[in-house]
Amino acid sequence: MLSDILIIILSSLGALFILLAAVGFVRMPDSYLRISVTTKAVTLGVGLLLASAAIYFNDLSVTSRVLAIILFIILTSPVGAHLIARASYFSGNKMWEKSVMDELEGKYRPNSHRLSSGEDIEDVEKMKEEPDRESDLI
Known part of the structure; x- marks a missing residue:
């Protein structure tokens, strides 16, 4: 029961x-x-x-x-x-327009598929300044 x-x-x-x-x-x-x-x-x-x-x-x-x-x-x-x-x-799927925060914004490079952890700001700035190279695509 x-x-x-x-x-x-x-x-x-x-x-x-x-x-x-x-x-x-x-x-x-x-x-x-x-x-x-x-x-x-x-x-x-x-x-x-x-x-x-x-x-x-x-x-x-x-x-x-x-x-x-x-x-x-x-x-x-x-x-x-x-x-x-x-x-x-x-792959580029957009977030909802009312989303408050995108924690990966600016940390991912689509051409080289490199992702910065965001712990070191210098690395993020360096990734933004570096041009994408063909060797990064491997």
């Missing part, structure tokens, strides 16, 4: 988070915000759904697989989202 209530609560919350991720994907104004919303909400939603499946089956093999899948999703989802957003930024 208690496990049935817990299964209902976890699966309902998981479905709700996935629904909110879908709504956020439609409502957000640019791809960077869409990536952020969907990564966080879907990761939590899938984790809750898998947890409810582990409770439903009440088997050690299913529970260990569920925990492995949840760990894999928690580790890979943010990395994948970061790489997609980074590739999107470097």
Whole structure:
């Protein structure tokens, strides 16, 4: 009885988070915000759904697989989202016009694909002054 209530609560919350991720994907104004919303909400939603499946089956093999899948999703989802957003930024996808800050502005050279960390201001100034060379394209 208690496990049935817990299964209902976890699966309902998981479905709700996935629904909110879908709504956020439609409502957000640019791809960077869409990536952020969907990564966080879907990761939590899938984790809750898998947890409810582990409770439903009440088997050690299913529970260990569920925990492995949840760990894999928690580790890979943010990395994948970061790489997609980074590739999107470097390919020239514009941010929303009401975005407050662009932390990579002036730190990336599209011709040479060089990115300054921004820790050393002299390096950033040097990158701005250096002309792009053909050897940098390698």
